[in-house]
Amino acid sequence: xxxxxTVDQLGAxxxxxxxxxxxxxxxxGRRAIPxxxxxxxxxxxxxxxxxxxxTRLSFEAxxxxxxxxxxxxxxxxxxxxxxxxxxxTVETVCAMxxxxxxxxxxxxxxxxxxxxxxDVSVVNAGDGWHEHPTQGLLDAYxxxxxxxxxxxxxxxxxxxxxxxxxxxxxxxxxxxxxAAFTALGxxxxxxxxxxxxPPSLAGWPAEVTHDLDAVLEKLDVVALLRxxxxxxxxxxxxxxxxxxxxxxxxxxxLARLGDDVIVMHPGPVNRGIELAADAxxxxxxxITRQVANGVAVRMAVLYLLIGSGVDLA
Amino acid sequence: MPEPATSLxxxxxxxxxxxxxxGRRRADVLVEAGVVTAVGTVDGRRGATxxxxxGCVVxxxxxxxxxxxxxxxxxxxxxxxxxxxxxxLGGYTAVCAMPNTTPPIDSVSVVRDVLELAHGALCEVxxxxxxxxxxxxxxxxxLAEMAELGVTMFTDDGDGVxxxxxxxxxxxxxxxxxxxxxxxxxxxxxxxxxxxxxxxxSSRLGIPGQPPEAEEVMVMRDIAxxxxxxxxxHFQHLSTAVSVDxxxxxxxxxxxxxxEATTHHLTLTHESCGTYDPVFKVNPPLRxxxxxxxxxxxxxxxxVDAVATDHAPHTPESKDLPFEEAPPGMLGLETALAIMVTxxxxxxxxxxxxxxxxPARLARISGRHGGPTCVGGPANLCVIDPxxxxxxxxxxxxxxxxxxxxxxxxxxxxxxxTLCGGEPVVxxxxxxx
Numbered sequence: 001x002x003x004x005x006t007v008d009q010l011g012a013x014x015x016x017x018x019x020x021x022x023x024x025x026x027x028x029g030r031r032a033i034p035x036x037x038x039x040x041x042x043x044x045x046x047x048x049x050x051x052x053x054x055t056r057l058s059f060e061a062x063x064x065x066x067x068x069x070x071x072x073x074x075x076x077x078x079x080x081x082x083x084x085x086x087x088x089t090v091e092t093v094c095a096m097x098x099x100x101x102x103x104x105x106x107x108x109x110x111x112x113x114x115x116x117x118x119d120v121s122v123v124n125a126g127d128g129w130h131e132h133p134t135q136g137l138l139d140a141y142x143x144x145x146x147x148x149x150x151x152x153x154x155x156x157x158x159x160x161x162x163x164x165x166x167x168x169x170x171x172x173x174x175x176x177x178x179a180a181f182t183a184l185g186x187x188x189x190x191x192x193x194x195x196x197x198p199p200s201l202a203g204w205p206a207e208v209t210h211d212l213d214a215v216l217e218k219l220d221v222v223a224l225l226r227x228x229x230x231x232x233x234x235x236x237x238x239x240x241x242x243x244x245x246x247x248x249x250x251x252x253x254l255a256r257l258g259d260d261v262i263v264m265h266p267g268p269v270n271r272g273i274e275l276a277a278d279a280x281x282x283x284x285x286x287i288t289r290q291v292a293n294g295v296a297v298r299m300a301v302l303y304l305l306i307g308s309g310v311d312l313a
Numbered sequence: 314m315p316e317p318a319t320s321l322x323x324x325x326x327x328x329x330x331x332x333x334x335x336g337r338r339r340a341d342v343l344v345e346a347g348v349v350t351a352v353g354t355v356d357g358r359r360g361a362t363x364x365x366x367x368g369c370v371v372x373x374x375x376x377x378x379x380x381x382x383x384x385x386x387x388x389x390x391x392x393x394x395x396x397x398x399x400x401x402l403g404g405y406t407a408v409c410a411m412p413n414t415t416p417p418i419d420s421v422s423v424v425r426d427v428l429e430l431a432h433g434a435l436c437e438v439x440x441x442x443x444x445x446x447x448x449x450x451x452x453x454x455x456l457a458e459m460a461e462l463g464v465t466m467f468t469d470d471g472d473g474v475x476x477x478x479x480x481x482x483x484x485x486x487x488x489x490x491x492x493x494x495x496x497x498x499x500x501x502x503x504x505x506x507x508x509x510x511x512x513x514x515s516s517r518l519g520i521p522g523q524p525p526e527a528e529e530v531m532v533m534r535d536i537a538x539x540x541x542x543x544x545x546x547h548f549q550h551l552s553t554a555v556s557v558d559x560x561x562x563x564x565x566x567x568x569x570x571x572x573e574a575t576t577h578h579l580t581l582t583h584e585s586c587g588t589y590d591p592v593f594k595v596n597p598p599l600r601x602x603x604x605x606x607x608x609x610x611x612x613x614x615x616x617v618d619a620v621a622t623d624h625a626p627h628t629p630e631s632k633d634l635p636f637e638e639a640p641p642g643m644l645g646l647e648t649a650l651a652i653m654v655t656x657x658x659x660x661x662x663x664x665x666x667x668x669x670x671x672p673a674r675l676a677r678i679s680g681r682h683g684g685p686t687c688v689g690g691p692a693n694l695c696v697i698d699p700x701x702x703x704x705x706x707x708x709x710x711x712x713x714x715x716x717x718x719x720x721x722x723x724x725x726x727x728x729x730x731t732l733c734g735g736e737p738v739v740x741x742x743x744x745x746x
Contacts, residue, residue: 087633107635108519109589117633128637130519172519198516199524 003115004301005124007133007179015140015183018300019151022141025296025303026150028065038307039068042099047073047090047114048125050106054267054291055125055135059102062298066307071098086110087117094118099306103127121305129170135266136176138297140184142290143221146262158185161218164206165191165247166225166274169198169236173266174225178206189215191247195236212247216256222249224265224274240273251276262286321347321735322362325355329366329696332661333373333685334670342371344692347735352686362737364730366696372665373683374406374436374693374731376672378495378573379470379549379621380646382408382438384430385423386415391626391713393427397434398711398746399624399646401738404728406693407437407673407682408624408646412448413471419443419454424462435746436733437693439676442467444483444494450475453483460490465677468495470549471596473531475501480535484544493571493675495547498531498556499523499597508637510583510598518586520636525553525604528597532556536563539570547675548572550623552597554607561616571675573621574608576649577718580656581605585718591632591639592716595625598641609657612667619672620664622649626714644717647710652719654699654726661699669695692735701727711744 001009010018028036044063048056056072063070073093084092086105094101100121103111108128115122126132143160144151162181168174168190181188182205189207190197201208209215216222227243237243244250249263254276257263263275263285271277279285326342331352343351343358357363377400383391393410400408410427412418418427424440431438442459446452448469456467467487473496474480480496487494504523509515511522532548536559539546551557551572563570577595582602585593593599611617625642632639653664673683681691705722707715731739738745 085630085633086635087630105635107637109636112589113633113635128519129521175519199511199522200513200516202513203517 001305003122004133004305005111005115005122006131007136007176007183012183015137015180016155018137018304019141019144019155019184020153021300021304022297023150023152025299026293028299029296035065035067037067038303039063039066042068042306043071043097044068044100044102044302045071045073045093045098046102046125047093048104049075049086049110050104050126051076052104052126055104058294059125059298061295062302065295066299066302068302071096090114090118094120100302123301123305126172128172130172131176132172133176134294134298134301135173136180137301138290138294139177139223139264139266140180141297142264142286142293143181143262145289145293146286156185157181160186160220161189162186162221162223163189163191163215163219164223164225165212167196167227167231168192168225169196170228171225177223178204189219191215193237193246196231212253216253219261221262221264222257224249224263226266226268226270227274244273248273249275249279251278254279254282257284259283264290266290322737323358323360324732324735324737325358325361325363326366326371326694326696326730327355327363329369329371331371331686332665334666335685342686342694344732344735347692349686349688349690349692352688364696364737364740366730368698368700369729370661370697370699371686372695372697373669373686374695374733375404375650375668376676376678376682377405377408377622377624377646378619378672378676379575380408380410380624381413381626381642382410383626384414385426389713390628393430393434393438395711395713396624396626396646397436397438398744401435401731401733402711402728402742402744403647404650404695404697404731405436405646406695406731406733407439407676407678409439409441409466409676411470412441412443412468417443417448419446419448421455421458421462424459424464428462435738435744437678437681439466439678440464444469444474445479448472450479453479453486456483456487456492457490460492464492466493466495466547468497468549470495470497473497473499477534481538481542484538484542484546488542488544493545493547495549496531496535497549498528498535500527500530503527503530508594509586510600512583512601514583514586518589520586523598525555525600528553529555529559532559536568536570539563539568543569545569545571550575550578550597550621551608551617552578552600552604554604557607557611557616561611561614564616571618572616573619574612574617575621575623576645576652577643578608579605579612579620580652581718586636589636591634591636592643592718594636594639594641595623595643596641612657612659617667619675620649620653620667621672622646626712627716629715632716642716644710644712644714647712648705648717648719648724650697650728651703651724651726655724692732694732695728696730697726698729699726701725701729703727
């Protein structure tokens with residue numbers, strides 16, 4: 001496998017293998033010196049045409065812990081503002097001797113296009129509303145860890161009932177989460193008003209409901225999505241207040257959840273809107289674990305794509 | 314029109330089968346000084362250019378109701394010269410040039426500019442005027458002044474006229490002018506600039522879509538305004554099953570509505586967008602299998618009056634952008650006839666009816682194009698080799714751009730010769746200038 005643009009490209013077996021591989025990088029992260037020489041001599045470039053802090057830092061941390069050299073390109077203050085095209089930009093970056101390019105763009109499909117323009121491996125770090133595969137994979141890993149301690153040799157989320165709640169339509173995280181969770185056998189319900197669901201769900205392996213309260217008690221996992229101010233301007237929901245009333249994990253709804261029910265969110269959290277502020281300290285809330293696992297999962301992805309079987313010891 | 318040539322050759326189109334609205338017959342065609350002077354057995358003429366038409370069909374030239382020649386303003390993508398070279402290679406002898414140029418064709422002076430450019434063109438170019446000033450949808454363009462220069466069709470193509478009241482006034486005002494108002498049907502508040510058909514594929518790909526209803530509500534509105542004003546309305550590039558059915562019912566009611574479909578809406582679906590290649594981005598967008606079937610059914614039962622290209626050249630660099638940022642549009646002039654012959658199960662007579670005879674009437678140029686091939690008639694002719702096979706390659710096309718959605722398709726049916734105003738502008742599938 002050369003590129004990672006969608007979770008589905010891995011296939012169910014590939015997702016499971018990646019989870020197992022991630023266990024080893026979680027172990028590396030616990031070492032006194034959390035660094036291995038697996039990608040020494042390789043160069044990884046991040047090309048972020050849309051701003052991001054956590055994802056870019058996470059990829060760069062992953063690359064550095066694998067001993068790869070890193071280069072970083074961000075749109076602000078770059079040649080893009082001088083009118084250079086994305087194609088010319090990525091071709092230029094790759095001409096400097098890059099083995100793998102991590103791409104984020106506000107438009108769906110750009111990583112696909114980039115993978116046709118350049119010879120190097122391409123990892124999608126989020127493209128428009130389409131996919132954010134490493135987020136889906138790290139969310140799946142976080143659930144395995146929360147339930148079983150680690151992924152183990154035959155990772156599975158079979159029997160787990162997961163609700164993905166919020167703006168599914170505009171969410172690349174929702175698409176990648178759904179693919180990763182179902183690849184591992186989980187049952188997923190999408191919870192959103194009709195205006196925040198994709199126009200067609202044909203072929204989506206998920207149940208759908210518009211009523212969070214009707215399904216809340218049946219869920220083992222509540223995976224919240226971020227809601228943006230733009231959605232009010234587009235008249236997709238009337239107000240944050242009404243959104244919270246209908247779809248927020250309010251203190252009242254949190255009280256109805258069992259202690260072992262897992263609450264996750266890709267961040268950044270709109271506190272008090274998607275999630276009550278005091279939920280962060282709740283035992284089943286895994287939001288900071290998601291961030292920590294992000295580095296390990298991305299190490300596994302980078303190693304899978306351009307590692308050459310170097311020992312991880 | 315080609316230059317009223319000082320040195321138009323005498324041409325014999327020899328050994329072909331003449332096909333027009335009157336039927337098929339074996340006949341040579343003699344062309345002298347731009348006029349057909351004999352149809353039948355033509356013996357050798359001294360000094361005549363003999364074009365072999367053995368195994369070929371000699372037909373009236375094709376007429377495209379919908380082409381973007383990009384001049385003035387976007388000469389890097391196409392010019393009147395390159396666009397008409399593409400046209401004649403595709404068998405066209407007349408093309409209607411859409412007004413979304415820079416500046417737009419919304420005034421007498423720009424109409425004159427385009428007519429001036431058309432003097433050097435390889436086929437007849439009919440400038441189409443804008444309905445509103447600057448295609449901005451706010452004030453009526455000088456329709457009567459442009460009509461006096463021979464403009465017979467008006468549209469804000471690229472955009473629909475959003476304002477209901479303004480469209481009503483435009484239709485009322487145009488009624489005595491002997492012109493047709495054409496509409497790019499798209500309600501902006503529903504389409505919201507969506508980059509592809511809203512549905513299964515847009516949902517999966519995460520691309521903002523536009524629903525078919527964005528087209529359909531404007532078709533509905535214009536049918537109502539046609540009924541109200543009695544002024545003819547032509548619907549451009551209809552793409553949805555409901556749109557076709559709305560026009561079918563309006564025609565049954567006796568309203569003066571006509572419509573065109575494009576070759577791409579007859580052959581491609583939204584699934585083509587699955588690789589995020591902006592070459593498949595077009596407006597209206599490629600739709601579902603069911604829509605393609607419905608538009609084809611509209612061809613079969615006569616609801617659809619004409620097949621047009623919506624030839625829309627864009628430079629390679631503009632199609633290297635992200636799908637959502639790339640401009641919509643695809644090439645069509647050089648492939649349309651072969652696509653119809655190869656992909657649609659229609660007799661050649663029906664294909665020509667849709668691509669020549671009826672569009673010539675809709676463009677109000679049937680005195681010069683699309684008429685029967687008879688003595689005294691104008692020599693706007695196309696010689697088609699219906700059995701020739703070829704493979705589409707963007708690099709081989711005469712257009713300045715390469716954005717064909719049919720790259721690599723193997724097609725049957727090729728234009729062998731084209732005569733425009735008696736001038737052999739294409740001979741043996743090569744443009745002569």
